[in-house]
Amino acid sequence: MTIDVPTTGRSLPQLQPISFIGADGRLTDTPTEGLRIPSDATLTGLYRQMVLVRRFEAQVTHLTRQGRLATYPSAAGQEAAEVGATTALAPNDWLFPTYRDSAALLTRGVPVAEILAAFRGDWHCGFDPHEYHTSPAATPLATQTLHATGFAMAAKLKGEDAATLTFLGDGASSEGDTHEAFNFASVWQTPTVFVLQNNQYAISTPLREQTNATMLADRAAGYGMPGLRVDGNDVAAVFAAVAAALERGRNGDGPTLIECLTYRMESHTNSDDPTKYRDSEEVEHWKQFDPIDRLEKYLRTTGALDDSTVAEIAEAAETLAASVRDAMNTEAEIDPRELFAHVYANPRTALAEQQQVLEAELAAAGHA
């Protein structure tokens, strides 16, 4: 990745979101601040991954309706931001996701069952962060932006060739932690990329009640940090912007804020009722900006994609969906004694005593 990094200096991002491939599947003539469109091969990979994660989201949402998971926040509609940003990461980089970013976890290689462990109530974080170079998904909003900054600072101090990427939402952008992370990252010049998925809503609260700024990317200037606004449904733009920003970070040039304009097609989680705060026309309107449709059109034009590849990918998606169903059909074995196992590195007598209470109860109940 040697794309030239757009240096915004002391200026505000261009008003028009950076985009390569328009909603109609054709190349746009939007200025792209020095970014270049990824190769067809890269784009085909991104297409494939977007199809997979969309199928994943649909399958999980379906299982949630059946009551197989307690709760699930789907990123349907946001595949370009999820996949484009995550794919740009190098293996050594670390990802700091939120509850919304299961698609990113999947893209990062975390096994389905380990992603879903949290949502079906097995354990808080189902995977090994060190194995996937991926932090546990954060539920307390914006807190992870600081973790990403600190991790990157350590990488910088140790001279590691690693950057960090963190996702956050338009709602989370209002939390104090976000501001502190932007500021620490910029003062310390850490290799951190903040990918702000502006999906227009924080649960029911629309963007215009979240900020009075023209765009959230305008925040960056106040920290002396480059800020970009990209069409978050154009995976080519997201990938190019994030890749360049990661490269910038690794080169010692500090953090970048990238606002991805997108839309949450589903409800906030399955227990949400979006009809209370938005009308179906708005949802319909956003359908025309679908990230997958446009890329498929584009890649068919360039010839990178044909019917058979599309069919092959669709089949892979079905295989993935089946594996999701399988994973959810297998009940995880959770030993109640694990309540006590991971609280401290140094064992505590009083906790062992409490475990005895539980053991006695388990024995009385005939529990294994």
Added chain:
Amino acid sequence: MTIDVPTTGRSLPQLQPISFIGADGRLTDTPTEGLRIPSDATLTGLYRQMVLVRRFEAQVTHLTRQGRLATYPSAAGQEAAEVGATTALAPNDWLFPTYRDSAALLTRGVPVAEILAAFRGDWHCGFDPHEYHTSPAATPLATQTLHATGFAMAAKLKGEDAATLTFLGDGASSEGDTHEAFNFASVWQTPTVFVLQNNQYAISTPLREQTNATMLADRAAGYGMPGLRVDGNDVAAVFAAVAAALERGRNGDGPTLIECLTYRMESHTNSDDPTKYRDSEEVEHWKQFDPIDRLEKYLRTTGALDDSTVAEIAEAAETLAASVRDAMNTEAEIDPRELFAHVYANPRTALAEQQQVLEAELAAAGHA
């Protein structure tokens, strides 16, 4: 006050700080974003008040060295920001100061003894906030920025013709609360003016380790709020900018961020040792930008000030200093029972019981 309000729209503040009267006492040719220099009469009043507060700060610092106050954070050098901003307030407006802003309290009419009560340990807040339309000085950094925003929101909801002004420091600008206040104020379009006194240091931490931005006023754009950078040692510029911003707020046009570039001439508080983190040359350098000297020069040029007025003001300052000494020579009567008197509006039996314990101790010790 009908000065035209500079509308920054979606743009960053001009690089050169707004100033009318340069360090040499002459009018500058800096662009002033539509602001106009205050009248000579206004400026003479501001001069007088700056001389008074400087004498106040010197006297209090002196008494602190004598051990008559436990601790004191002086705003010496920052008189233009303190006095210029506070004088721009209408009586109905509310001020939300910090520990640094005793000069502002004095300008607001709070009696000397009531200002100093906190620093000599009598009571946390020595004055009645409702009487002076002034909040207790905040010690937890940046927290007051939200109070000012909420107060202004209530004023707006009630249709009151009142605005709020809050001071904050360059250090405090890094706290999450500052960001949340900027955002809430701008989304709600409250009549709030944020006066950021950038005095180059947060205790020992220099500005360059606090922010990577070219200027802190650049933050405003990210909230869709006008931001201005003014020469914080030019009281004419501070007054004009703050007056315009207050007017803007009262007219329903929302909040403004005003960064006042200034310098803390004294140590952080009397227990600080600034030689550990800055050299005397830097302090010397800033002396040439003194806010009082330049205004005196200027007003002598225009003829608004002559030797006799200057002498009269100097005398008034000495009278003030004497009243400070008097106030500190009178020991405040503090009844230990007041420990219990103001914790709750609704009395608590358990507290009354604890008060009995204290009463018994007092009786045993022969205390009144």
Added chain:
Amino acid sequence: MSVETGTDPTTDQTAVNGETATAASARDDAVAPSSVTMTKALNQALRDSLADDDTVLVFGEDVGRLGGVFRVTEGLRAEFGSNRVWDSPLAESGIIGTAIGMAMNGMRPVVEMQFDAYAYPAFEQIVSHVAKMRNRTKGRVSLPITIRIPYAGDIGGVEHHSDSSEAYWTSTPGLTVVTPSNPADAYSLLRESIASDDPVVFMEPKSRYWMKETLSLPVTTAPMNRAQVIREGTDVTLLAYGPTVRTALDSAEAGAEHGLSIEVIDLRTLSPFDDETVSESVRKTSRAAIIHEAAQFGGYGAEVAARLTERNFTHLSAPILRVAGFDVPYPSPKLEEFYLPTVERVLDALESWDWEL
């Protein structure tokens, strides 16, 4: 008053509160009794407070259009307009901090923290300002703010959604901490909290949100700051609040089958503690246990046990016991049942006493 089974699967038990029924029927203006969930009672309390007092404001995350993620504020924005009820930007310190400013300017803000753990970003504003403003200013500045916090677990929530944070607030002088366990109290205590000139942390037990009572609103139950004996007994006093009141009543029922006469007290207000009511009961029974969901170590039960022992030592036949969550972070849904204090755990604890003393 009859109590119906809630629609929520976690609330399929019954609770009895004789006092509130009496109070309800005593009111002239009471409408015909109907089946009321706790969320509905809270909603009505907010509606009536908004209607009675122009200075009452309701804001927070998603409390406007959506009516809150638990629907406690449903319909209020439509009824009172977005100048009285509105969605704030997403920032809890911002919500509390601006509520402070509004209260300084004569308003009575009622704000919602969406889940218990999401009050933590506002901790500084709550502890350093909300709790202290009256004292800082020698009583000159009142902050009549009500901070509504849905708390506790037992609803299968993902991590950070089931905390019981009451100990943080009760150990902070200057705060009043209230928690209802049933719809009638929810209504009455919330109205009283909003009317109070002291700031109130009003903790709503999530697992009881869907509990139903047949009841006429408005209703006035026992006053804030008073505990209530909700079941009489002679052998043991069980103290509970919010979500564990049901556990206490069930334990009393189960204990009765073993010949144990258990008195149950619903604390209702955690700070101040109603020493009078509780000590009286403990002196009668000579044995007491406190039940809560939060971890035991440093939990609210410690204060209860310590002060009851201080005040009633010679009347006690056994140490005050605490039946609480284990000293571990609140677990994921599949382990909730092993973490939460159950009727069995309560009865086992009572059995652990030396009954010969």
Added chain:
Amino acid sequence: MSVETGTDPTTDQTAVNGETATAASARDDAVAPSSVTMTKALNQALRDSLADDDTVLVFGEDVGRLGGVFRVTEGLRAEFGSNRVWDSPLAESGIIGTAIGMAMNGMRPVVEMQFDAYAYPAFEQIVSHVAKMRNRTKGRVSLPITIRIPYAGDIGGVEHHSDSSEAYWTSTPGLTVVTPSNPADAYSLLRESIASDDPVVFMEPKSRYWMKETLSLPVTTAPMNRAQVIREGTDVTLLAYGPTVRTALDSAEAGAEHGLSIEVIDLRTLSPFDDETVSESVRKTSRAAIIHEAAQFGGYGAEVAARLTERNFTHLSAPILRVAGFDVPYPSPKLEEFYLPTVERVLDALESWDWEL
């Protein structure tokens, strides 16, 4: 070991800690004994930790050039460079949040919250992440972070500068809470805290910062997690920690004049609580009181009283008493003396017991 009078007027009393002296002289590499303040001991602990382990980092507000407002980090930036010791931007949530990230990436950050009340902005990061990360990840992610917090009063600080926030941390599962009362422990416990794989809230009693001991550093005292009997007695056990250890020792001295034999225990670590050491003492004396500066209601003393009573009920002749701050916000300097637990208040409390039982 001799104990000198501190230069600070508030620390003009003496304290004795025989154990630490023994430990100190037992070390081969100990340099010649000299007079060491607690700040100096802490400073040396940081210096030695930085020297021994490259992953130790020290950052926070003003800890670099200035060496911290209490000079605990003095000279460290000059010695180890600004890549190891540096001034952060002014934001406590930012400091803890970035420390978490650094710890995830293999570092051992030691951060300072400038005053106790200024840890509150970081409350969410501490409670929801620092305390829970190991458990959230089934033990896969360790956060070996040390959070240094200067706490408590008695130094004439203006408002918000004298809080004792230990109850917030001790009631949070996942945190270890340590507080030294003397220079030797300050050194030894800080080194152990930094080396621990568990996150530690390390609370430094401000009023003891200038207390001096003659001592050779490095020194290894009793291990973390263990309380210590620092004065033996047979009639009463006084429990204290941090700033109140001196009060407890003075009370024991004063009590002796009245013929009362008082045992004094320095808790040293608040979470976990050393049940073994303390219960043993309480069973011997049958009476105990806990002294702390924080308000009584919901304070740490409640846990101590509750658990000691649970475990030793039949051995107690009297209720465990709490001699603590009143249930009010920490007062302004001129009222400090009336708020803080004094020797008189301790002795009055002991007198309130029925000594016939």
